[in-house]
Amino acid sequence: MADPVPLTLTTDVVPFAIRTERLEVLLVGRSVDWRLPGGPIEPGEDLDVAARRHLAEQTGLCQVYLEQLYTFGQPGRAAGQRAVTVAYYALVPAGSLSGDPVPLADRTGWAMVDALPTLVLDHAKIVALARRRLASKLAYSTIVLQLMPERFTLSELQTVHETILGEPLDKRNFRKRILALDCIETTGEMAQRGGRRPARLFRAKHPGQVDFVK
Amino acid sequence: MADPVPLTLTTDVVPFAIRTERLEVLLVGRSVDWRLPGGPIEPGEDLDVAARRHLAEQTGLCQVYLEQLYTFGQPGRAAGQRAVTVAYYALVPAGSLSGDPVPLADRTGWAMVDALPTLVLDHAKIVALARRRLASKLAYSTIVLQLMPERFTLSELQTVHETILGEPLDKRNFRKRILALDCIETTGEMAQRGGRRPARLFRAKHPGQVDFVK
DNA sequence: TTGCAATAGTGTCAAATTGACACTAACATA
DNA sequence: TATGTTAGTGTCAATTTGACACTATTGCAA
Numbered sequence: 001m002a003d004p005v006p007l008t009l010t011t012d013v014v015p016f017a018i019r020t021e022r023l024e025v026l027l028v029g030r031s032v033d034w035r036l037p038g039g040p041i042e043p044g045e046d047l048d049v050a051a052r053r054h055l056a057e058q059t060g061l062c063q064v065y066l067e068q069l070y071t072f073g074q075p076g077r078a079a080g081q082r083a084v085t086v087a088y089y090a091l092v093p094a095g096s097l098s099g100d101p102v103p104l105a106d107r108t109g110w111a112m113v114d115a116l117p118t119l120v121l122d123h124a125k126i127v128a129l130a131r132r133r134l135a136s137k138l139a140y141s142t143i144v145l146q147l148m149p150e151r152f153t154l155s156e157l158q159t160v161h162e163t164i165l166g167e168p169l170d171k172r173n174f175r176k177r178i179l180a181l182d183c184i185e186t187t188g189e190m191a192q193r194g195g196r197r198p199a200r201l202f203r204a205k206h207p208g209q210v211d212f213v214k
Numbered sequence: 215m216a217d218p219v220p221l222t223l224t225t226d227v228v229p230f231a232i233r234t235e236r237l238e239v240l241l242v243g244r245s246v247d248w249r250l251p252g253g254p255i256e257p258g259e260d261l262d263v264a265a266r267r268h269l270a271e272q273t274g275l276c277q278v279y280l281e282q283l284y285t286f287g288q289p290g291r292a293a294g295q296r297a298v299t300v301a302y303y304a305l306v307p308a309g310s311l312s313g314d315p316v317p318l319a320d321r322t323g324w325a326m327v328d329a330l331p332t333l334v335l336d337h338a339k340i341v342a343l344a345r346r347r348l349a350s351k352l353a354y355s356t357i358v359l360q361l362m363p364e365r366f367t368l369s370e371l372q373t374v375h376e377t378i379l380g381e382p383l384d385k386r387n388f389r390k391r392i393l394a395l396d397c398i399e400t401t402g403e404m405a406q407r408g409g410r411r412p413a414r415l416f417r418a419k420h421p422g423q424v425d426f427v428k
Numbered sequence: 429t430t431g432c433a434a435t436a437g438t439g440t441c442a443a444a445t446t447g448a449c450a451c452t453a454a455c456a457t458a
Numbered sequence: 459t460a461t462g463t464t465a466g467t468g469t470c471a472a473t474t475t476g477a478c479a480c481t482a483t484t485g486c487a488a
Contacts, residue, residue: 007257009221009298043221043296047287071285071300073261082257084223086285086298155465172467173447196464197454369436386438387476410435411483 007082011051012038012123014069014130015061017092017110018147018160024110025127026092027119028058034111035120036127038085051088059108065091065146065208069130077122089130095149135164142183142211145204153191153199154178181213221296225265226252226337228283228344229275231306231324232361232374238324239341240306241333242272248325249334250341252299265302273322279305279360279422283344291336303344309363349378356397356425359418367405367413368392395427 014036015026027034037058041050048066056062066088073084111117113131116124137143138161147160158174178184185205190198228250229240241248251272255264262280270276280302287298325331327345330338351357352375361374372388392398399419404412 007221007223007255009223041221041287041298044289046289047285047298068284070282071261073255073300075258075260084255084261084300086287153465170447170449171465172449175466176468177446192455193464195456195462197456197466199465367436384476384478385436386478389437390439391475406484407435409433409485411437411485413436 007084008078009041010038010083010085011041011047011054012036012085012087012126013051013055013066014087014089014127015055015059015064015092016089016113016130016134016147018094018163019110021159021163023113023131023163025113025116026059026061026108026110027117029107029109033120034109034117036087036123037108041086047086048088051086051090055090061090061092061096063096064093065143065210069126069133072122072126074122083121085126087126087130089134091134091143091146093147093149094152138164140212140214142181142204142209142213145183145207146210148204150207151187151189151191151201151203153201155199157184157202183211183213221298222292223255224252224297224299225255225261225268226250226299226301226340227265227269227280228301228303228341229269229273229278229306230303230327230344230348230361232308232377233324235373235377237327237345237377239327239330240273240275240322240324241331243321243323247334248323248331250301250337251322255300261300262302265300265304269304275304275306275310277310278307279357279424283340283347286336286340288336297335299340301340301344303348305348305357305360307361307363308366352378354426354428356395356418356423356427359397359421360424362418364421365401365403365405365415365417367415369413371398371416397425397427 012035017024017026026037028037029035037055038051039054039058041047045053047068052062052066055064055066069087069089071084071086075082077083077085113127116127118124119127134143144157144160144164148157154175155171157178158169158171161174162169183205184202187201187203189201191201192198226249231238231240240251242251243249251269252265253268253272255261259267261282266276266280269278269280281304283301283303285298285300289296291297291299327341330341332338333341348357358371358374358378362371368389369385371392372383372385375388376383397419398416401415401417403415405415406412
């Protein structure tokens with residue numbers, strides 16, 4: 001059906017997480033420049049599997065939510081060679097970050113999505129597209145739960161929404177809407193943090209599953 | 215950044231059009247089986263350009279709306295070899311079909327999307343995904359205009375919606391909604407077809423442009 | 429010329445949804 | 459026990475959505 005075309009086929013992953021009430025991206029550094037975790041797709045390897053593998057190898061992150069974003073192949077995106085990359089984004093639950101990630105290759109670092117360092121190639125464009133996709137998916141899916149720890153309060157969930165959307169939300173309307181989606185349930189436990197009224201802890205009804213709503 | 219991986223990188227395009235009040239897909243035939251138009255991406259060729267080129271070469275269609283859909287790369291989707299395809303869908307305006315297309319390679323044929331013949335590889339899956347994407351985009355964009363001829367009546371536009379969604383719509387509510395979008399305008403002309411009241415002809419305010427709405 | 433068949437075109441009202449808005453409750457600490 | 463801090467809760471107006479039926483205009487046939 002087709003002649004083989006010599007080229008470089010890679011995946012790149014935009015790993016998002018909420019850290020200290022900011023949306024951040026995990027980058028890996030090779031020599032001077034920062035880039036997204038990713039790399040070549042092996043023969044016989046599924047695209048999703050390759051993305052997941054590079055993410056795990058380079059950052060230690062595994063069991064995250066992963067979704068294909070877009071495939072970039074402008075000639076000239078890589079100097080000299082023909083490079084096509086299948087871009088993904090990953091959502092890292094806040095709870096699964098045990099301090100800083102284990103860098104199995106090079107150094108890694110979280111960067112605020114609004115204040116990225118210079119990235120190689122068109123990686124900044126990839127991050128920008130992923131950010132827009134994530135923000136728009138908040139409106140019509142339960143995807144935000146993939147960024148939450150196993151148990152969380154409604155206030156925490158609201159803060160995550162506000163962080164991603166970049167605008168404050170009304171507390172009562174937010175709670176009404178979220179609870180009406182029927183995607184989270186109370187655990188019966190309370191969050192105990194000093195000096196204020198404890199909040200009820202919730203969890204996703206279907207962890208790992210993203211539903212479309214409305 | 216990555217070692218070269220030997221593989222076959224292709225594009226496949228799902229060309230949609232409305233024909234006789236049905237959503238149809240243009241297929242090309244090589245020997246016995248039908249497949250989507252597409253083929254290898256040349257070195258130095260942009261992905262979108264490659265998709266557009268194969269579509270034109272194999273079906274004669276050009277100047278259509280084209281959008282990247284998804285990249286498929288399951289090992290085993292092509293027997294023996296490692297085949298990755300960047301899938302697109304194209305929307306063909308009803309007016310631009312001068313009878314049957316000019317087959318520059320092999321034979322071509324339109325097939326109803328609900329009654330496809332057997333397709334090679336996973337092309338049926340690609341069509342199914344494209345159909346879902348198209349249907350969902352109706353709700354929040356002006357994409358449907360890409361399927362319309364230059365001038366069209368509101369009834370024709372409504373029929374196209376109904377065809378894609380597979381359900382009847384209320385005439386008055388439909389017109390209210392479409393006109394509120396402010397994406398079409400009257401031409402001042404009337405459609406003259408025998409035996410009934412003529413309808414006003416409309417055109418897209420921004421042809422070739424797809425806006426997000428709501 | 430008149431009637432008929434066929435499609436175009438138009439508005440209202442009830443129901444549901446959205447969005448603005450402010451106070452009390454519970455806890456830790458001083 | 460007073461204070462600071464966050465959790466938690468309901469109403470009402472405005473807007474949006476969705477159900478619903480009749481008149482208008484044309485070509486053609488009787």
